[in-house]
Amino acid sequence: MTGLQGWLDQPGVTIVLVGALVGVAASLLGAFLVLRRESMLSDAISHSVLIGIVLAYLLTGALDSPLHVVGAALAGLLTVWLTDVLVRSRRVKSDAAIGLVFPALFAVAVLLINVYARDVHLDTDAVLLGEIGFAWLDVVRVGPLEVARSLLTMLVITLVNLAFVVFLYKELKLATFDAMLATALGFRPGLVGYALLALVSVTAVGAFDAVGAILFVAFVIVPPTAAYLVTDRLWRMLVLGCLVAVGSSVGGYALALSFDVSIGGAMASTTGVFLLLALIVGKHGIVARALRRRTPGPPPSILRERETGGAP
C-alpha cells in the first residue's frame, strides 16, 4: 500500500494518469462520433458545457458540486437538441446549425463569468487551456490512499464510459453503421445517440480541469481517426484509439517537461504525431494508398468488400 501511495505522491505520475484517463474516456466515445460523422458535435459540446458549469456554480456557489455534472450533461444535450431543431426546421444546414448554437451558448457563459464570477478560479483561460499541472495539489482520501481529485473523477468517468461501450456494444454498433436496421429491429438508435452525447458532455466536464475544453476535442477526434486509418474492425479501432491516447499522455508530458510548455497542449499535440504515424504505416494511410495505386491488385468488387467484413 505504501508503495502505491509513494507512487501516487509523485506529481508526474498523477499528471500522466489523469491525461491518459481523459484520453481513454474521450477516445472510447470519439470512435463512435467519428464513425457517425458527428465529430464536430464534440467541439460544439466542449464549448457549451461551460454554460452548464457556470450556471451550476451560480446556483451552488461551489466549483465542484455534483450539480456540475448534471448541468454540463444538460448543456451538452441542449446543444444537440437545439442543433437538431434548427436542422429539422430546414432553414439552415446541419453544419451552420452547429456553428450557430455553440458560439451563442458559449458567449452567454463567458459573459456570465464576466459579470458574476470575475474573481473565482473559473476564469476562461483555465477552462480553455486546463491546469493539469496542478492536478496533484488537490487530493482526497480514498480509504488508506490519498488520491488527486481529478484522478478520481476521471477514473469514475472512464469506467462509466467503458461500461457504456462494453454493455451497449451491439446497440452502439448497429446504431452507428445501420440506424435503419436498428430501428427495424426495435432498438432506439436516436436514444443511443443522445446517451452517447450526454456521456461526451460529462467527460468534457471531467476533462475541463485537466486538459481544457478544446484540447479535449483533440482527444475525442484524433486517436479514433488515427485508428480508423489502421484497422477495419470496430473493437480494434477502440483499443487502438485508447493506446494512442495513453501514448500521447506519456509522450506529451515528456515533451512538456523538456520544453516547459502547456502540458495539456503538448499531450493533445502528441496525438497528431500518432496520426502522422497512422498516415504512414496504416493500411488506409497515404503511403499504403500510393503503393496500392502503383501495383494493380484485383479489381475491387462489392463481393470482396463484403467478405472482408465491411468497412463502412
Add this chain to the structure above:
Amino acid sequence: MELLALFSDFTVRTVAIGAALVGAVAGVLGSFALLRQQSLLGDTLSHAALPGICLGFLIAGSRRLEPILAGALVSGALAALLVLLLTRTTRIKTDAALGVSLSLFFAFGTVLLTYLQRHAGAAQAGLDAFLFGQAAALVPRDLVVLAVVGGASLLVVVLGWKELKVTTFDADFARSLGRPVVLIEFVLTVLIALAVVIGLQLVGVILMVALVIAPAAAARQWARRLEGMVVLAAVFGAASGVVGALVSASYRGLSTGPVIVLVASAFVVVSLLLAPERGVAWQLMHALAQRRSLRAHRVLVDLYRLAQDHGDLDYASEQGMLDAYFGGPTGHVLRRLERRGLVSRAQHMPEEGTHWILTGDGRRQARELLTPFGERDAAVDGATP
C-alpha cells in the same frame, strides 16, 4: 442617448468602426461559406489561427497587427490544406478532418502560447486577448490594416463575382464551362480565412466562427438572390459589430467578442421567426390563413350540395344540420362568409335556429370550387327542377 454619447468618445468610435468593418467583411464572405456548406471550416480556420498569431508575434517580436495577421492567415491556410489532404487522400470524412485540423492546430497554438508566456519574458503582451477579443486593444492604426485587408477581399469578391457565384451554386457546371474551379475554391477559402483573421483581435479565435456564420444565416432567411443575401449579411454583420462594441464598452468587464456574437445570434433568431416566406411566424400565419380558407370552402360546398339535394337553390339549411354535415361547429365560418356576402341568414318558420342560404356570389364560388372535380354539369342539372 447614452449610446450616442459613447459614440463621441474617441476610443469607442475606433472600436465601433473596426467592429463594423469586421462584421461587414465576415458577413459577405460568410455567405459563400454558408452556401457551400463550409460553415465549420470557419471554426477550424479561426481556432487554427492561434499558432499563427504566436509565430507572427515571435518573428516580429512585437504586438504589431500586420505580422500577427499574416501568421494567422498562413496557419489558417495550412489547416485548410490539412483538411483537404485528409479528405482527398484518405477515407477520413470531412467532419473528422475538420476536427483533427482544428484541435491539433489549436493544441500546438497553446503550446506556443505558453512557451511565449514563459520564455519571451514579460512580452507576452496580452496575446490571450486574441482568445476572446479585446476591443480596448484596438488602436486607430489597426483600423487602417483592417480596412485595407477587408477592402481588398471585398474587391476580389466584386471582381470575381460571376466565377464565385457559379462555383458556389454548381461547381460541376462551372467546371464544364472551363472555369478554374480548384483555383476559385482556393481563393474562396483564403478569403474566408481573411475574414476570420481580421476579426480575431475584436472577437477572438473561439467565437469568430459565429460572426462568419450568423449574419449570413440571418440574411439567407430574407433573400432569394445571392446579391441581396450578401448585402444584407454585410449589413447584419456591421450592425452586430457596432451594437456589440458599444454595449461591451458601456458595461465594464464585458468581453467584446461574446457580446458581438450574441447580437449576431439575436439577428438569426429574429430572422428565423419573422422573415417573409421562410420565417416560422410567417409560415404559421400562412398555414392558419390556408386552414381558414379551406374551412370556408368546405362549408360553401356543403351548403351547395344540400341545396342541390333538395332541388332548390334557395334552400335554407339549418345550422345544426350543417354542423353535422361538416363534422364540427360551423358558426364562426358562416359568420365570416356572411361578412363576405357569400351566405345570408334566413328564418324557416316552423323550426327554431338560424338557417343559411347561399347568395348569388356564394353559389357562383361554390360552383367554381367544384369545377375541377367535374361536378359542374351535375350541379346545373340538379339546379333545374
